Amino acid sequence: MNLLGDFTFSQSSLQDDVDCPRRFELRYLKRVRYPAPETQDMLEFEQLMQHGADFHRLIHQYILGIPTELLTPFADEAPLNLWWRHFLADGLRDVPDEKRLPEMTLIAPLGDYRLLAKYDLLAITPGERAVIMDWKTSRNLPKREWLAAKLQTRVYRYVLALAGDELNDGAAIPPDAIEMRYWYAEHNRVISFPYSEAQFAEDERYLLSLIAEIEERDIFPLTTDDRRCRFCTYRTLCGRGNEAGLLDEYETDFEITLADDFDIDLDQIAEIEF
Numbered sequence: 001m002n003l004l005g006d007f008t009f010s011q012s013s014l015q016d017d018v019d020c021p022r023r024f025e026l027r028y029l030k031r032v033r034y035p036a037p038e039t040q041d042m043l044e045f046e047q048l049m050q051h052g053a054d055f056h057r058l059i060h061q062y063i064l065g066i067p068t069e070l071l072t073p074f075a076d077e078a079p080l081n082l083w084w085r086h087f088l089a090d091g092l093r094d095v096p097d098e099k100r101l102p103e104m105t106l107i108a109p110l111g112d113y114r115l116l117a118k119y120d121l122l123a124i125t126p127g128e129r130a131v132i133m134d135w136k137t138s139r140n141l142p143k144r145e146w147l148a149a150k151l152q153t154r155v156y157r158y159v160l161a162l163a164g165d166e167l168n169d170g171a172a173i174p175p176d177a178i179e180m181r182y183w184y185a186e187h188n189r190v191i192s193f194p195y196s197e198a199q200f201a202e203d204e205r206y207l208l209s210l211i212a213e214i215e216e217r218d219i220f221p222l223t224t225d226d227r228r229c230r231f232c233t234y235r236t237l238c239g240r241g242n243e244a245g246l247l248d249e250y251e252t253d254f255e256i257t258l259a260d261d262f263d264i265d266l267d268q269i270a271e272i273e274f
Contacts, residue, residue: 008114011155014210020223026234034233051080052137063102083185090188095131096123108162111211117159126169132156132180141187156180157195158203175200
């Protein structure tokens with residue numbers, strides 16, 4: 001498969017390829033937009049998505065310095081009001097405050113391509129440590145092992161180690177100084193992943209191997225785990241059934257993610273030289 005030279009990968013696109021190569025092809029190469037609902041409970045699903053977007057916006061405004069008393073009235077509905085109370089109490093506990101950069105996007109080279117990471121918050125003490133914060137609004141608290149295997153965990157730390165120098169007074173951020181934290185608003189829980197030189201090298205090997213597999217692929221096969229198809233908008237297109245799964249069974253977070261990577265204006269994103 002000969003990808004375009006300017007193709008930009010992300011944790012979302014790579015995760016799609018790992019979960020189902022056919023979905024990667026449809027979404028990112030053919031750019032097919034198929035209208036099938038993700039779940040049977042679409043109204044509730046959309047409400048949770050909207051609450052997640054509102055929550056991220058509130059945190060963004062809070063970090064930019066808008067007073068709490070002006071923001072709190074906008075968190076008056078459940079479950080947003082609970083998430084907001086949890087955040088005000090503990091969301092930034094032990095998070096560096098010397099430099100806090102909300103909604104920051106970085107790009108680093110990956111083989112012949114680019115790898116993009118869009119962070120909820122980068123909190124950096126220049127020359128000492130960098131904490132990646134990711135706000136999660138899922139109703140379920142996942143197992144640590146599940147998160148460790150997610151491409152988001154690999155990609156976000158890897159990209160910061162490669163592209164974080166301009167945020168760190170011009171010096172590269174050593175992997176050992178990087179930590180990623182998922183903060184679950186519903187549960188007021190943090191699941192943390194430190195980084196290391198060894199893990200950085202392993203991530204690079206793994207990410208390059210994923211791209212090599214995509215380049216060598218002539219056919220993008222369907223996933224062998226057809227349970228995933230119940231929550232995929234392409235399931236009818238692929239002949240994997242018409243009925244969507246139940247919202248309670250939905251295993252991913254209900255929040256706005258970087259699914260439409262090809263709509264991003266790359267000229268507006270910080271990028272390192274390569």
